[in-house]
Amino acid sequence: MEENAVDSPRVASAVARMRACGERVTPARHAVLRVVDLADRADEHLTAEVIGARVFELAPSVHRATVYRTLTSLTEAGFLSQVHLGGASTIYHLDAPGAAAETDPADAASGPAVEGPPAAGHAHVRCISCGRVLDVPPNAFDSLAARLADGIGFALDPARTALLGTCRACRADTAD
Amino acid sequence: MEENAVDSPRVASAVARMRACGERVTPARHAVLRVVDLADRADEHLTAEVIGARVFELAPSVHRATVYRTLTSLTEAGFLSQVHLGGASTIYHLDAPGAAAETDPADAASGPAVEGPPAAGHAHVRCISCGRVLDVPPNAFDSLAARLADGIGFALDPARTALLGTCRACRADTAD
């Protein structure tokens, strides 16, 4: 009864890892994974609310509340990651294998958590004007991260929050 | 009837500028300015909600709704600036003279709105672990800003949003 047939490799991988972790793979969770994966592929950045709406389209039997709970638990379990957009919204990404739980500092004993490269996950900036979210290669933050680490011992996590600014198009508009 | 006696220079300056702009200086607005200024001086970073609470302590006759409205209007008028913390909260700072309205692009006909230097306002980072908000000199973002401007034509505004990460103390804890 698994309609995995249409799953992208990413979703399939996430499902497999979930099972391996003892996380249950339910229709609701599956639907959430698919919606988020689809958005990722389309370079869309979806909020919990929108994910809820799409999941509802895809599987009307899945309740909104469940979507919220799923987003929370899958994020905590390391299968999704959330990015805070300046303002109020939070968007979700499907996490690639390899970089899992940073959420649970307790079991971090294997890898370089701070000095090492940010591994997976790109950063984002959002245009104040048009609201569009743009992807930024993580290494763009390297010098800033280094500076913060050096200066105040702060380990920056660039992938977690989007900075604000004005995109090229809107800049042209405003400049007039 | 002005109890300005205890006003810090910053508050006094803001009040003066407000009057000069034709903005009314009411007890409510005055209280908000004082609360925010006090927090600034104490390196505290207050959300609208907390500001509301403090204003209420200071002047119980001022209604919460008024605080929200005041924060909004004074921000738009350029006397306060808001910084989005990753998550959901927004904190407020008392703006120094010199840098005003970027919020209303419509009537921007007098000053350089986009190309100009970010002027006042430092940036922030917030610790995921302890929630503390740390100040960061704006120039720390310079190379990132340059990179974004150069690469995708994006005009970064580092002062508007706080990035997340882990502070030195919490890093020590986690590292164990």
Next chain:
DNA sequence: CTGCCTGCAAAGGATTTGCACTCAT
């Protein structure tokens, strides 16, 4: 005096939660 700002209270919308039930394992 005029109109901006305020107080009040009620609306608003997104997210969360208690509970009993269902289904994945």
Next chain:
DNA sequence: ATGAGTGCAAATCCTTTGCAGGCAG
């Protein structure tokens, strides 16, 4: 079988808004 995950609906949170009155200018 067993409990994690779910559906439902109500509660909750912060914030916003309509309106009439008050005060700053």
